[in-house]
Amino acid sequence: MIDKKTLLASLLGAFVVLPLPALAQDSSSDSDPVTLRMAYDADPVSLDIHEQLSGGILQLSHLTHDPLVRWTKDVKFEPRLAANWERIDDKTMRFTLRDGVKFHTGNDFTAEDVVWTINRLKRSADFKAIFDPIASANAIDEHTVEIKTHKPYPLVLNLATYIFPMDSEYYSGKTEDGDPKDEIVKNGDSFASRHSSGTGPYEVVSRQQGVKVEFERFDDYWDKDSPGNVERLVLTPIGENATRVSALLSGDVDFIAPVPPNDLERVKADKNVELTTMSGTRIILMQLNQKRVEAFEDPRVRKAFNYAVNQQAIADRLMKGFATPAAQLSPKGYDGYNDSLEPRYDVEKAKELMKEAGYEDGFSVTMMAPNNRYVNDAKIAQAVATMLSRINIDVDLKTLPKAQYWGEYDDRAADIMMIGWHADTEDSANLYQYLTECPDPETGAGQYNAANYCNPEIDEKVAQANIETDRDKRAKMLQAVEKALYDDAAFMPLHWQDLAWAAKKNVKLEPVVNVMNFPYLGDLVVEQ
C-alpha cells in the first residue's frame, strides 16, 4: 500500500469542503507475510465442498483441497494427487497416488481417503448426477485406487478433476450433538460446513459468512515445487460491480473477479492494475420452443432466425470484444469443437428462408431472458429482438432477475428463452445431454432443453460416443453431432463469454488462470 497523505476533504453532501488533518494509513511493514487480498462477487456458501456444485465452492476446493488431476490452460490434464494413471480395461481406471501427502490435521493421505470421498460424492445431491457413471472405487493398496464404471466410460479423468480427497479420519464419527460428521446438509448446520481438512495449499483460519474468509498457507503442503509464495489470503465478497472495481483501483484489494465488462476499459487504462482475459467455455444461446410455436418445427424458420442474428456485432459492440461469437455449443479445446462451423449471418438469406417456409409476413413471439445472470444478458436479448424484427418477427421481450427467471424457465413460459451453459465435465457430451437431447424427466436428459427439440438420431450418436473410450475416435463422433445440430439449426448459439480477472501489477496472474474460472492461487506468485 502506498503511503498517502490524503487531504481528507470531509464533505457535506457535496457542498462544504473543509480541509481536515491528513490521515495517514498504515503501510504494511516489510516483515509482513505475503498477503493477497481478493474480492469476488460472492463468498463460498459453506466449507463443505460437497454441499453445492458451484463456481464458488470449486474455487474454495482448489484452495483447501487438491484434486486428483486438474485442467491446464489448454484444457489438458495435469497430475495432482494422482501421480499417474492407466486404463486397465473399458470400465476400469487405475490411479497411483502421490506419496508423502499430508492433510491439514497431520493425517496421512491414502487411497482410503479417495474411496471415502468418492462414496460421499455419490451421496451429495449436487454431485450425485455427474458421479452416476461410477460403479465403485476400491483401494488396491495404500497408494493405488481403482475406479470402476457401470459402462465403458471415457470421462473418468474429467470426473477426477472433481475428486478433492477429504480427510476421512477427521470426518468420521459423530459430533457432540450426535450428528454424523460426514453428513451433507443443504439447509442447516453440519460439521463439514464449518470445519475443513484437505491437502490443499491453504487452511481456513477464520470465516465470517458474507464478510470475509481468511486463509493461511499450509506449512506441510506437499507441492514443494510450486512457485506460489502467497502466505495469507483474504477473500472478501463484494457483490456490487462498481465497488469491486473501485476497491481494486483504490488499492484496497489486490485481485478481483469477475471484472464487469463495462469497466474493462477503465481497468485496462489504470497503470497500477493488469487485466487478464481468456476466452471462456460458457455458451450463451437462445432456444426456440417448438411445443409453443408451430413455426419452429420447420428447420427453415430456425435457420432463418439464425441467419437474422449478427453474433459478431453482439460480441464486438455489446460485449466490447469480451466474447467469442459461436456457431456451435462446444468451445475450442473441447473434443466436440468442429472448426468448420461458422456463425450464420445473412439477413437476405433469412428473408428468403422465411418466404420459402411461408412466413414472409412474420409472426409474433414472446421472449424471456434473465437480467442479472450472464454478462449483459438483458441487453443481448434486446439486441436479438431488434435483429429479428428485420425478418418481420415481432418480439415481446421480458427480462427478469435470475431468482425469478429460473422458475419461468422451468415452466417454459416463453417462446424463446435464453440460457448459458458451462459443461461441468468440460466435455461436449454434457452440453448435448442437458441442452439438446429429447427431454425425458425419468433420466433427466434434456433438462434444459427449452426448445423441446428432439432428434433421436443425434441422441443415439451421443450415446455411442459416451461409451467410446478411444479419445480420438470419440472426438470425431462428437464433432459429427455438432455438425448435425448445426445443419438442423437446433438452437441459436450467440457466443462464449470471455473470462476476465484483474489484479495489481505485482500479482502474476497470467500463469495460474484457466478456463475453469478459478485461478490456481496455490501457485500464484506475488512480487514484492
Place this chain on the structure above:
Amino acid sequence: MIAFLIKRLMHAFVVMFVISVISFAIQSNLGDPIQQMVGQSVPESQRAELREELGLNDSFLVQYGRFATNALQGDFGYSYFFNEPTTEVIQRHLPATLELVIAATLIIVVFSVPIGVYCAIRPRSALSRFFMSVSIIGISIPVFLTAIMLIQLFAIGVDFSPFPVDTGWGQWLNGVLSTEGGMPSYGRGNDLTHLFGTWDSNFFSLDGLTYLVLPAVSLASIMLPLFIRLIRAEMLEVLQSEYVKFATAKGISLKRIYFVHALKNTMLPVITVGGVQLGTMVAYTILTETVFQWPGMGLMFLEAIQRSDIPLIVTYLMIVGLIFVVTNTLVDLVYGLINPTVKLTGKPA
C-alpha cells in the same frame, strides 16, 4: 403515559402482523429458493425432495400458520443461505447498520443546525444563497450516485489538469481540483473495537473511523439538505412571530433570542420529521451499504432478496417495522417533553 405505551405496543403488534402477512404473501414472487441452493445440473427429483423437506409445497395458510406459531415463541426460522436462525443473522448485522445510522445522524445534526440557523438569520447573504442552491442539488442526487462519486474522488482519486502544469498557479489550481484518493472504498476495515455481544465498533480508532467517513457522508447526503431547508424555513417563520419582535424590543441580546427562544420552537417540527426520517434512513442504508459493501442489515437484505432467502426477508421486514414503531413512539414522548402543551393520546386531560 402507561396507557399510551400499551397502545403503542399493540400498534407494534398489528404492524408486525401485517408486515409478516404481506411479506409471506409476496414470497411466491420472490423466486425459487431451491434454485439458489443447488447447482444447475441437479435433477428435478432432487429439487422436489428438497422442496418437500423445507415444506415449500404446503399451502399458504399452513406455511404461515407454522411460521406464526414459531414466531410467537421467538423462533423466526432458519436462513436458507446462512444456515443459522434469522434472528442471529440479523443480530450480527445490526450493529454495523446502527453505527452507520448514528454516524450519519451525527453529521446531519452537527451541520444542519448551524447552517439552517445561519441561512435563516442572514437569508440574503451570499453564503446562504450558496447553501440553498447546493442543497437543492444535494436533494436531487440519488444516494448511490453520491456514494460512487465519493469513492471515485476520495478512494481512487481524480487527476484534473485543465490548467497549464508548467506554471506555478496552474499547478496549484490543478492540485486543488485533483484528489489523491486513499480513503478505504469498502467494508469496515480490521481495526474494530469489540464492545459487547455481536457489537464491534468503528468509533474507537482512527483507522475504524476512516472506514466510516464515506458511507456515513453518503447516507447523510440525502437527509442533510432536507434538514437544512427545514430548519431554515421554520426558523424564518419563528423569527417573524410576535414574541421574537417583543423580545427584540425588550432589548434581549440577539444571540439569546436566536439560540434560546427561537431555536427551541424551531426544533419542534424538526424533531417530528427527524423521527420519521430516522426510520427512512434505515431503509436508505440498503443502497449505501450495497455500494460500500458495508456488512450491515441493508446489504444482507438485498442479498437475501437475490437469493430468495424468504425467512430472512420476512424477519428483516418485521424488525424494520418494529424500528419504525419504536422511533415514532420515542418521538412522541420527546415531543411531549419539549412542548408540555402537547398531550399524548391516552393521557388523561
